[in-house]
Amino acid sequence: MSETSKFTEDILNSAREKAESIVREAETETQRASDEAKVSITREAEAIVRNARSDADAVKRRQISEARHRVKLREQDEKDKIMQDVLSQVRKRTSELVADETKYLPLLTRLIENGVRELGDKTVMVHLNKSDLQENASSLDRRIGKSLGQVKVEWSREPIETTGGAVISSLDGKIRIVNTLDQRFEALEQKLLIEARASLFSE
């Protein structure tokens, strides 16, 4: 081979090597880019599915939460109905109590004595409803006279509007202890509700 031929062959061989290198580099580079793109796309796709799952869980949680709320309201409503029914029966039975002398008179006596003691005066005025004033005042006078000793009880001739019980006041009317059945029921209502709830709904 002549020197010239050898020289030109070298030029071409060098060009071929460089060409191979250019192509190889392009292949390597694109393969790397492809791999990186795959990772990135996979992440993007996973994020889409993950977000959908998260949204779906939120939808389910909201539906369950709404159901819980509906149940709670219904439960509250049902329990309230029963409680109100019980309180209404107690109120009715309390009103009926005044017709049963054997139970009512001792109760009325205790209510008056309690009011008198709470007031603490030597002379007190007791106010009753019309029926008690007509039918029970004298009987009460005897009973109370025994138990209160030194305290002088006066009976107001003006009847008060109440189911039963009494109002005990100082003679000038400035201090009043209201021991009527209506007031008693009202004062005890919260306690009655707590007792009723415990009695009706405890396990």
Add this chain to the structure above:
Amino acid sequence: MSGIETVKIIVDAEKQAAKIIDEAKAQAAAIRKRISALVQEQRTQMLTEAKREAADIAAHAGEEGKLEAEKFESESMQALQAVVARASRRKDATVEKLLTLVMQVD
């Protein structure tokens, strides 16, 4: 071989070498372009698939949630009915207990 002929041969070889390299560059550009298109296609395909799966999940979520909520509500209502029935049985005793409290004067 004359000097001019030698130079001509070398120039031709240089031209051929340049052509080989140009062809290689064109091939490299084609490879890059092809891969880029392939990646784009793959991206579209995978994301479309992911979006379809997401849509399926969303569609079922409402139904699953509804079923779970109905099941919960039904079970809770049964439990509530039992509570109400028990409370109803205890009503009379409770009324008596509260009456005692109303009549109890300290």
